[in-house]
Amino acid sequence: xxxxxxxxxxxxxxxxxxxxxxxxxxxxxxxxxxxxxxxxxxxxxxxxxxxxxxxxxxxxxxxxxxxxxxxxxxxxxxxxxxxxxxxxxxxxxxxxxxxxxxxxxxxxxxxxxxxxxxxxxxxxxxxxxxxxxxxxxxxxxxxxxxxxxxxxxxxxxxxxxxxxxxxxxxxxxxxxxxxxxxxxxxxxxxxxxxxxxxxxxxxxxxxxxxxxxxxxxxxxxxxxxxxxxxxxxxxxxxxxxxxxxxxxxxxxxxxxxxxxxxxxxxxxxxxxxxxxxxxxxxx
Numbered sequence: 001x002x003x004x005x006x007x008x009x010x011x012x013x014x015x016x017x018x019x020x021x022x023x024x025x026x027x028x029x030x031x032x033x034x035x036x037x038x039x040x041x042x043x044x045x046x047x048x049x050x051x052x053x054x055x056x057x058x059x060x061x062x063x064x065x066x067x068x069x070x071x072x073x074x075x076x077x078x079x080x081x082x083x084x085x086x087x088x089x090x091x092x093x094x095x096x097x098x099x100x101x102x103x104x105x106x107x108x109x110x111x112x113x114x115x116x117x118x119x120x121x122x123x124x125x126x127x128x129x130x131x132x133x134x135x136x137x138x139x140x141x142x143x144x145x146x147x148x149x150x151x152x153x154x155x156x157x158x159x160x161x162x163x164x165x166x167x168x169x170x171x172x173x174x175x176x177x178x179x180x181x182x183x184x185x186x187x188x189x190x191x192x193x194x195x196x197x198x199x200x201x202x203x204x205x206x207x208x209x210x211x212x213x214x215x216x217x218x219x220x221x222x223x224x225x226x227x228x229x230x231x232x233x234x235x236x237x238x239x240x241x242x243x244x245x246x247x248x249x250x251x252x253x254x255x256x257x258x259x260x261x262x263x264x265x266x267x268x269x270x271x272x273x274x275x276x277x278x279x280x281x282x283x
Contacts (some may be wrong), residue, residue, distance in 0.1 A: 001082065001083055001087075001088075001089045001090070001091065002089075002090045002091065003079065003090075003091045003093060004090060004091070004092050004093070005092075005093050005094060005095070005098065006094070006098060007094065007098060007099070007140050010052075010090070010092055010140060010141070011140060013090065014052075014140075014141060014142055017049075017050055018142065022048075022049040022050050023047070023048040023049045023050070023144045023145070024048060024049070024050050024051075024052060024141065024142065024143045024144050024145075025044030025045065025047055025048030025050070025051040025052070025143060025144065025145050025146070025147065026044070026051070026052045026053075026054070026137070026138075026141045026143035026145070026146040026147070026170075027040045027041050027044050027051060027052070027053045027054075027146070027147050028053075028054045028056075028133075028134065028137055028146070028148075029053060029054060029055055029056075029078075030055070030056065030057045030058060030071065030188065031055040031056075031057060031072070031073065031074060031075060031078050031188070032071070032072035032073070032074050032078070032188030032191060033055075033074075033077075033078045033081050033082070033188075034178075034186050034187075034188065034190070034191075035178055035186060036149055036151070036177075036178035036185075036186030036187075037149075038081060038082075038085065039175065039178050040147045040148070040149060040175055041053060041082065041085060041087065041089070041147075042085065042087070043147055043173070043175055044145065044147045045085075045087045045088065045089075047145055047173075048143075048144060048145060049088065050088050050089075050090065051087060051088065051089050051090070052089075052090045052091075052092055052141045052143065053082060053089055053090070053091050053092070054091075054092040054093075054094075054137055054141070055075060055078055055091060055092070055093045056092075056093065056094055056096075056099065056133070056137075057071055057073065058096075058129060058130075058133040059096055059104055059129075060100075060104065060105065060106040060125075060128070060129035060132055060133065061106075061125075061126050061127075061129030061130050061133065062126075062129070063123045063124045063125055063126055066272065067272075067274070070192065070272075071188070072188055072191055072192070075093065079091060092137075092140075092141070099133070099136060099137075100136075106125060106128040106129045106131075106132045107128065107131065107132045107135070108128055109127065109128055109131040109132075109162065111127065111131070111158045111161045111162065111165075112161055112249075113249075113251075114127075114154065114157055114158050114161060114249070114250050115127040115128075115158060117154065117243075117245065117250040117251065117252075118154055118241060118243055118245070118250065118265050118267070119154050119155075119267070119276070120154075121241070122240060122241065122267065127155070127158055130155055130158065130159070131158065131159075131162050134159055134162060135162060135166065135168070138163070138168050138170055139168075142169075143170055144170070144171065145170065145171045145172075145173055146159075146170050146171070146172050146173065147173045147175055148172065148173070148174055148175065149174075149175050149176075149177060149178065150174050150175065150176055150177050150278070151177045151178075151185045151186070151187065151276065151277065151278070152276070153174075153247075153263060153265070153278045154250060154265070156172070156174045157247075157248070157250060159172055160172045177277070177278075179205065180198075182199060182201070182202035182205075183202045183204075183205030183206060183209075184198065184201045184202055184204065184205060184275075185204075185205065185275070185276070185277045187275065187276075189273055189274065189275065190275075192273050193270060193273060197236055197270050200236050200237075201237075201270070201275065203234060203237065204237070204266060204268055204275060204277050205277060205279075207227060207230055207231075207266070208264055208266060208277060208278070208279040209279070211223055211227065211244075211264045211279070211281070212264070212279055212280075212281050214226070215244070215262070215264070215281040215282065216281075216282065219255075220244045220252075220253045223244065223264075224242055224243075224244070227239070227242045227266070228242065231268070236270055237268045237269065237270055238268065238269045238270075239266070239267075239268055240267040240268060240269060240274070241265075241266070241267050242264070242265070242266050243264070243265045243266075244262055244263070244264050244265075244281065245262065245263060245265060246260055246261070246262060247260075247261040247262060247263050247280070247283075248260075248261070257282075261280070261281075261282060261283045262280075262281045262282055263278050263279060263280050263281060264278060264279050264281055265277075265278045266278065
């Protein structure tokens with residue numbers, strides 16, 4: 001396993017690998033690695049010869065400086081977890097100045113309107129930051145395949161659009177949500193939850209499972225009202241949004257379902273900690 005901090009050094013290694021016809025997998029992370037991240041790395045190692053794992057907390061995708069300041073920084077622990085996988089890995093750990101060339105600002109992107117739905121309504125500039133860092137990383141790593149968890153499903157669709165629009169030549173692979181034993185979607189932010197709240201957070205996934213049961217027999221509006229009432233009655237969680245949307249366009253559901261595929265999306269606060277989740281409804 002190699003640890004590389006500079007773009008030039010990584011490009012040199014990648015160039016050599018490419019000359020040897022090695023298939024390169026890529027798993028971009030912001031660190032604070034958990035089993036969900038590690039499952040992506042294992043999947044990438046199954047599909048590719050070498051896997052690059054980036055560990056970089058991207059400042060441009062945070063619209064809340066407190067959230068950025070509080071984001072877990074656990075590089076030593078992250079490296080140890082990756083070492084224990086005993087796989088052919090390269091860890092890329094640039095500084096913000098190294099990656100952004102001293103101008104730490106976002107490009108502006110258009111993602112066919114995907115950026116204005118759900119998360120885009122509540123996190124100003126977030127997807128410009130995501131698009132900026134992922135495009136930079138793809139151009140440096142030049143992966144054959146990149147692996148992302150479906151927990152951030154909107155982000156996954158946006159990255160697929162980014163690759164298509166800029167012809168980046170990367171196959172983007174969406175991997176199933178990795179959950180804790182109680183159903184809570186794995187997230188680095190879970191580490192900030194108290195043990196009691198972390199246990200209670202099973203309520204989020206349980207609610208989505210009930211939504212899946214209701215879908216097709218109750219209207220989207222009825223389901224949304226039910227979800228809102230469920231969270232109003234819960235003492236520990238505040239609902240930011242709940243949406244049933246087309247899996248491809250992320251547009252809110254209309255009365256016409258047809259052969260379209262839909263997912264339910266949710267964002268919840270526990271004090272200042274924000275949790276998101278989603279579930280496929282009819283596929």
